[in-house]
Amino acid sequence: MSAAVVRDIAPGDREAWATLYRGYRDFYGKPHDEAVYETVWGWLHDPSHQTRGLIAEVDGTPVGIGHYRTFARPIDGGKGLYLDDLFTAAEARGTGAGSAILRRLADIARDEGASLVRWITADSNATARSLYDRVATHTPWVTYDLKPSE
Numbered sequence: 001m002s003a004a005v006v007r008d009i010a011p012g013d014r015e016a017w018a019t020l021y022r023g024y025r026d027f028y029g030k031p032h033d034e035a036v037y038e039t040v041w042g043w044l045h046d047p048s049h050q051t052r053g054l055i056a057e058v059d060g061t062p063v064g065i066g067h068y069r070t071f072a073r074p075i076d077g078g079k080g081l082y083l084d085d086l087f088t089a090a091e092a093r094g095t096g097a098g099s100a101i102l103r104r105l106a107d108i109a110r111d112e113g114a115s116l117v118r119w120i121t122a123d124s125n126a127t128a129r130s131l132y133d134r135v136a137t138h139t140p141w142v143t144y145d146l147k148p149s150e
Contacts (some may be wrong), residue, residue, distance in 0.1 A: 002059050004100035009044050009053035011066070016042070016062035017055065024065070024087035028122070042069070054104055056097035058090070063092035066101040068108075073115060081109050083119035086128070098131050 009017055018037055025032065043051040044067070056064035067085040076146045083105060088097045117136075119142055121128050132138070 004056045004058050004063070004095055004097040006056045006066075006097075006100045006104040009055045011045060013055055013062065014041060017044075017053070017065060019087060020055075020062065020065045020087055020089065021085075024085055054101055056101050058092060058095050058097060063095065064088040064097035064101055066105065068105060068117075069101070070112070070114065071118075076115060077112060078115045079113070081105055081112070081114045082119045083130055086119065093127065097122050098128070099135065102131075102135055 018041075020032070021037065021040070022032060025036075040051070043049040044053040050069040052068055054066040055062050056066075065085065065087050066083060068081050068083045071082045073106050083102075084101065085102060086098060088095075088136050102117070108114075109117050119132075
C-alpha cells in the first residue's frame with residue numbers, strides 16, 4: 001500500500017466525495033439530505049465561496065475528505081485556516097490519510113500566511129483525537145453555540 005496523496009477536490013470527484021461525505025454525516029448522526037450535498041458541492045467549486053476541499057487517495061482510491069476555509073483572527077491581525085470537516089473511510093483508517101490531510105493543511109497555512117489551522121471534534125471521537133493529540137495542541141477553549149433569534 002502506498003502513502004496517501006492529498007489534492008484539491010476536482011469536479012470529477014463528485015461520486016467519491018458524496019460517498020465519503022455521507023459517511024461523515026452518518027458518523028455524526030446527520031440525516032441524508034440531497035439539498036445539503038448539492039449546496040456543499042456547489043460551495044467547493046465556487047471560487048467566490050470561502051469553503052474549499054481536499055481529497056486523500058491511497059493507491060488511486062479516494063479514502064478521505066477535508067473541508068476548510070480561511071477565517072480572520074482579529075486578536076493578532078492575521079488569519080487562520082478552519083477545518084470544518086475531516087473524514088476517513090472506516091476501511092482506510094490507519095493508512096495515514098487523515099495525517100496527510102492535516103499535513104497538507106499545515107502546508108496551505110504556511111503558503112497562505114495563516115498563523116494556524118484550527119478545528120473542533122467531539123469529545124467522544126477517540127480515534128480522531130488520538131491522531132489530533134499527536135500532531136496538534138489541545139487548547140483550553142470551550143465551544144458554545146448560540147441559536148439565532150426567533
